[in-house]
Amino acid sequence: MRISCFFLVLFLLFCYLNSTAQKQIKVACVGNSITYGANIDNREENSYPAQLAAMLGGNYDVRNFGRSGTTLLSKGDYPYIAYEQYRQALDFLPDWVFIKLGTNDSKPANRVFLNEFVEDYKRLISSFKQLPSHPRVVLLLPVPAFCEGDKGITSDVVRDDILPKVRQAAYETGSEIINLHNLLIDSSSLFPDGIHPSAEGAKIIAERIYHYIHTETGCEPVLKLKLPEETNSFNFYGFQGYEFVFNGRNAKIVIPKKAAKGNPWVWRARFWGHEPQFDIAMLEHGFYLVYCDVSELFGNREALSAWDHFYKFLTEAGLAKKSVMEGMSRGGFYIYRWAAHYPKRVAAIYADAPVLDIKSWPGGKGTSSGSPEAWEAFKTDFNLKNEKAAITFRGNPLDMAEKIARAGFPMLHIVGDADDVVPVNENTGLFEQKIKKAGGKIQVIHKEGVGHHPHSLQNPRTIVDFVLQAYAVR
Numbered sequence: 001m002r003i004s005c006f007f008l009v010l011f012l013l014f015c016y017l018n019s020t021a022q023k024q025i026k027v028a029c030v031g032n033s034i035t036y037g038a039n040i041d042n043r044e045e046n047s048y049p050a051q052l053a054a055m056l057g058g059n060y061d062v063r064n065f066g067r068s069g070t071t072l073l074s075k076g077d078y079p080y081i082a083y084e085q086y087r088q089a090l091d092f093l094p095d096w097v098f099i100k101l102g103t104n105d106s107k108p109a110n111r112v113f114l115n116e117f118v119e120d121y122k123r124l125i126s127s128f129k130q131l132p133s134h135p136r137v138v139l140l141l142p143v144p145a146f147c148e149g150d151k152g153i154t155s156d157v158v159r160d161d162i163l164p165k166v167r168q169a170a171y172e173t174g175s176e177i178i179n180l181h182n183l184l185i186d187s188s189s190l191f192p193d194g195i196h197p198s199a200e201g202a203k204i205i206a207e208r209i210y211h212y213i214h215t216e217t218g219c220e221p222v223l224k225l226k227l228p229e230e231t232n233s234f235n236f237y238g239f240q241g242y243e244f245v246f247n248g249r250n251a252k253i254v255i256p257k258k259a260a261k262g263n264p265w266v267w268r269a270r271f272w273g274h275e276p277q278f279d280i281a282m283l284e285h286g287f288y289l290v291y292c293d294v295s296e297l298f299g300n301r302e303a304l305s306a307w308d309h310f311y312k313f314l315t316e317a318g319l320a321k322k323s324v325m326e327g328m329s330r331g332g333f334y335i336y337r338w339a340a341h342y343p344k345r346v347a348a349i350y351a352d353a354p355v356l357d358i359k360s361w362p363g364g365k366g367t368s369s370g371s372p373e374a375w376e377a378f379k380t381d382f383n384l385k386n387e388k389a390a391i392t393f394r395g396n397p398l399d400m401a402e403k404i405a406r407a408g409f410p411m412l413h414i415v416g417d418a419d420d421v422v423p424v425n426e427n428t429g430l431f432e433q434k435i436k437k438a439g440g441k442i443q444v445i446h447k448e449g450v451g452h453h454p455h456s457l458q459n460p461r462t463i464v465d466f467v468l469q470a471y472a473v474r
Contacts, residue, residue, distance in 0.1 A: 026133070027052070027062040027213075028089045031100035032080070034143060036066030039196040046199035051206035056213070065089040072101035074120050076110040081124065093133040098209060099124070100140035100180070102166055103195070106157035114161055121169035129173075138176040138212070139166055139238075143184050143205075147194035167238035176257040177238045178212060178284055180205060182277050186459045215286055218261040221318020223253065223288075236273075236289070237280050247309055250293040254279075260286025264347070264471055265314070267323045269338075270295060270331030275456040278326070278350070281464045288319060296374065298330070298358070299337030300381045307338060311345060322347035324467050328455045329422060330355045330362075330374075336397030336404060343407030348470035350463055352414045352455045353422050356397040358390075360426040365391065367423050398431055405440025412443050412466045414457065416450030 037047025190201035332354020364370020
C-alpha cells in the first residue's frame with residue numbers, strides 16, 4: 001500500500017511538473033549583434049534576452065536568436081533569413097516575437113536596397129504570424145547609433161531612413177512596436193563602441209520589454225463603430241489613425257495596438273504632430289491619442305463647448321472618464337482653461353513651455369515681445385472691447401491656480417530656462433508658487449540654456465513615468 005502511494009505521489013509530481021513546463025510562455029528574441037549581446041562581458045547573463053529571462057522568471061522560456069552582422073534586407077550582405085537562428089526561431093513556435101533588425105541595413109553596401117526594406121520586413125513578420133502558435137509580433141525600433149562617418153553603420157540613416165520604414169511595416173501588418181531609439185537617445189555613455197549597448201544598456205531594453213509583456217490590456221471600445229462614414233485613415237508613426245470632421249472641426253484619433261486596461265487616453269490640445277515622442281510612447285503603453293482643433297480660440301466658451309461635445313463622444317464610445325491633457329505653448333492655456341471648468345475629467349496634466357498669463361504672451365506686457373496678431377485674436381475671442389479690458393482679464397490659468405490646485409490632479413511642466421517667448425518667471429514660475437501654496441501637486445523640469453524650442457524631451461521616459469504613476473494612484 002505504501003509503495004502504491006509512493007508511486008502515486010511520483011506520478012502526480014510528474015504531471016504537475018509536465019503541466020508547468022507546458023504552461024511556459026515562449027519568447028523569441030530575433031535580431032543582430034545587439035540582440036546576440038556582442039561586446040558585452042558574460043553575454044550569456046548580460047545580453048538583453050538573458051536579462052529579460054531573469055526578470056520574467058520560470059513561467060517564461062526566453063531564447064536568444066540573435067545573429068551578429070545580419071540585415072533585415074534579403075539582399076543585404078548577411079541576411080538574417082539565411083541563417084540557422086531564423087529557422088530555430090520558427091521551430092521554437094513562440095508566443096511572443098521581438099524583432100530588432102535594421103542597424104546593419106544602414107551600411108553603404110546595404111542601403112542601396114532600402115527600397116525593398118518594407119516588403120522584406122512584411123515577409124519576415126508574416127513567417128512568424130503564420131505559425132501555429134500565432135505569436136504576438138513586436139518590432140523593436142533600432143537603438144541609436146552614436147557614430148560619425150559614412151563607412152559603416154550610420155546614425156542619420158538609421159534615424160531618417162530605417163526608423164520610418166520599420167514603422168511603415170508595423171502599420172501595414174498591424175504589428176506591435178516599441179521605440180528603443182528614443183528610449184536610449186540620451187544614453188551615449190552606455191554604448192562603448194557607439195553601436196552596441198553595454199550590460200546596463202541591455203538592461204534598459206530588457207526592462208522595457210518586461211513591462212510591455214506585463215501591460216494589462218482591456219476591452220476595445222466601440223470607438224471605430226461610432227466614427228463618421230467620411231473618415232480618412234492615416235499612419236501615425238506605425239499606429240492606425242483616423243481623421244474626420246466633428247461638429248465642423250477637424251478631429252483625429254490614433255488607436256494603440258493593444259489598449260491598456262480602462263482605455264486611457266492623451267488629449268493633445270494644439271500643434272498636432274509636433275515633437276511627438278511622448279505621444280508615440282503613450283500609444284505603445286496602450287493609451288489612445290486624440291485631437292480636436294479649437295485654434296485659435298484660447299479656450300473660450302466656444303472652444304470649451306466644442307471640447308465638451310468631443311469629450312462626451314469619446315467617453316460614450318468607451319474611453320476612460322478622465323484624460324491626460326497635453327498642452328505645448330499656447331496649448332497650455334487651452335488645457336488649463338478646460339481643467340478649471342471640468343476638473344473631474346482630468347487625470348493629469350503635461351504642459352510644455354505653457355502660456356499661463358495672456359498678458360505675458362501674446363500680450364507682450366512683460367519681457368516677451370508677444371504676438372500682436374494673436375493678442376487681437378484673443379480679445380476678439382473673449383469679446384474684450386479694448387486694451388484695458390484685455391489687461392484686466394481674470395480668466396488666465398495663473399488667476400485660477402488655487403481652483404486648479406484644489407482639483408487634486410498632478411501636473412508636470414517642462415520649460416526652457418532661456419525661453420524669451422513665454423518667459424518662465426512670468427508663467428510657470430508664478431504658477432508653480434501659487435499651486436504649491438494652495439497644496440497642489442506640480443513638478444517642473446527645467447532645461448538649462450534652452451529657449452521656447454525644442455519642446456518636450458527626446459527621451460520622453462520621465463513624462464511617461466509621470467503619467468503612468470498618475471493613473472496608478474488616481
